[in-house]
Amino acid sequence: MSVVDDVKTVVSLVQKMDNAALYTQILELQTKVQGLYMENMDLRKALSEKEQRLKLEDDVYFEHGAYWRNSNNDGPYCVPCWDDKRKLMRLTPTSFGGVSCNICHYMCDE
Ligand SMILES: [Zn+2]
Structure with a gap:
């Protein structure tokens, strides 16, 4: 289960508590977590591409x-x-x- 799924579970539990202020806060937190999760995925992809590029550069030689x-x-x-x-x-x-x-x-x- 990813952190996004964990937050989704917490949001649904908080929703049942009937506390509007807490619910608003948890929705904002959910949005921030989703943003960080997407940013993390993008950074992982960029790092992987960079590692592949470095691996290729080490492999190429001139002759x-x-x-x-x-x-x-x-x-x-x-x-x-x-x-x-x-x-x-x-x-x-x-x-x-x-x-x-x-x-x-x-x-x-x-
Ligand atoms: Zn050419």
């Missing part, structure tokens, strides 16, 4: 004019896309040799 991922030996990835926007864009083989990015058209021999 032979492109970026690669250490954990799965995957690559090559585009240098400008990673440097500018922190996006891992795969470099694909061109018809005239080398590899290029389909987004920014960065090329390298790989």
